[in-house]
Amino acid sequence: RTNRAATRAGQPAVTADGVTVLVAANVGSVADARAAAAHGADLAGLVRTEFLFLDRDAAPSIDEQIAVYREIGEALGGRRITLRTLDVGGDKPLRYAPAPAERNPFLGVRGIRRSLAYPGLFADQLVAIARVARDMPVSVMFPMVSTVAEVIAARRMLDEAIGRAGHAEGLRVGIMIEVPAAALRSAAFTPYIDFVSVGTNDLTQYTLAAERGNAALSADGLDPAVLRLIQLVGTQAGVPVAVCGELAADEAAVPLLTALGVRELSVAPPAVPLVKEAVRGIRLELAGPLAEQACGLADANAVRALLKPGNVHSG
Numbered sequence: 001r002t003n004r005a006a007t008r009a010g011q012p013a014v015t016a017d018g019v020t021v022l023v024a025a026n027v028g029s030v031a032d033a034r035a036a037a038a039h040g041a042d043l044a045g046l047v048r049t050e051f052l053f054l055d056r057d058a059a060p061s062i063d064e065q066i067a068v069y070r071e072i073g074e075a076l077g078g079r080r081i082t083l084r085t086l087d088v089g090g091d092k093p094l095r096y097a098p099a100p101a102e103r104n105p106f107l108g109v110r111g112i113r114r115s116l117a118y119p120g121l122f123a124d125q126l127v128a129i130a131r132v133a134r135d136m137p138v139s140v141m142f143p144m145v146s147t148v149a150e151v152i153a154a155r156r157m158l159d160e161a162i163g164r165a166g167h168a169e170g171l172r173v174g175i176m177i178e179v180p181a182a183a184l185r186s187a188a189f190t191p192y193i194d195f196v197s198v199g200t201n202d203l204t205q206y207t208l209a210a211e212r213g214n215a216a217l218s219a220d221g222l223d224p225a226v227l228r229l230i231q232l233v234g235t236q237a238g239v240p241v242a243v244c245g246e247l248a249a250d251e252a253a254v255p256l257l258t259a260l261g262v263r264e265l266s267v268a269p270p271a272v273p274l275v276k277e278a279v280r281g282i283r284l285e286l287a288g289p290l291a292e293q294a295c296g297l298a299d300a301n302a303v304r305a306l307l308k309p310g311n312v313h314s315g
């Protein structure tokens with residue numbers, strides 16, 4: 001199966017009933033971008049730009065950012081790259097843009113909040129992104145959004161950056177849905193954005209009040225509470241919906257996410273071929289009712305039991 005997946009990795013992923021699902025790659029370095037292309041990713045659905053900003057004494061210059069973003073775009077050979085603006089929290093120190101002392105960094109000045117707190121830093125990143133968007137297909141995405149006001153403020157700064165860059169016609173603008181407040185109100189963001197991408201790692205953490213990576217808690221993104229939020233986004237967002245958290249690479253979850261309206265799955269580069277194969281096995285006429293049912297089950301274990309391959313795949 002792995003061999004067949006590798007052979008077909010460069011082709012689009014279409015369900016058995018003819019729905020195309022983009023299978024994208026999550027990228028955290030230029031090397032990842034090369035791996036994404038090698039594994040047949042349709043685009044880079046999440047570029048974690050933190051790698052450029054962490055472990056240094058000063059922020060990268062606009063020119064340095066441009067060079068790296070371009071290199072990533074070139075590695076992807078003309079496929080779209082989705083540049084997420086800086087997403088750091090109080091748990092990852094930035095000497096040149098510190099967070100206040102926080103007792104709970106995951107609920108503190110992180111993601112878009114940090115960028116809005118350092119407008120000079122944010123403006124430089126937006127100018128770099130807008131410049132790169134002049135010569136290749138680029139999307140920009142804001143992390144950890146919780147209110148519409150944040151998106152309006154970020155867009156205003158983006159529009160200014162586009163003014164400084166000259167033009168950036170192909171630039172698409174999106175937000176990550178990682179906070180329950182944003183999932184509950186996804187329609188309120190529609191006037192300001194072109195797409196949303198659900199970050200299931202953080203969305204699971206914040207929905208279940210269970211810290212990411214805390215082995216004692218083992219929160220599962222297939223929890224019906226998380227699924228309900230994704231379903232809400234799928235029906236209310238009014239723009240294309242992607243998923244870029246770990247759940248997107250979970251073969252059991254792929255049919256369900258697709259049935260909930262997700263049309264892009266962004267995963268670690270090596271996972272691209274198998275996720276494409278999983279998409280090809282989906283029959284939405286079966287997956288749709290199962291997704292409905294999953295949203296009403298008791299817990300993630302019950303959902304996993306329901307999603308046994310025979311139930312959702314054409315075989």
Ligand code: PEP
Nearest residue numbers: 178199200201202244245
């Ligand atoms: C997520 O939260 O699901 C996500 C994709 O972002 P990150 O893992 O970088 O926080």
Ligand code: MG
Nearest residue numbers: 178199201202
């Ligand atoms: Mg996140």
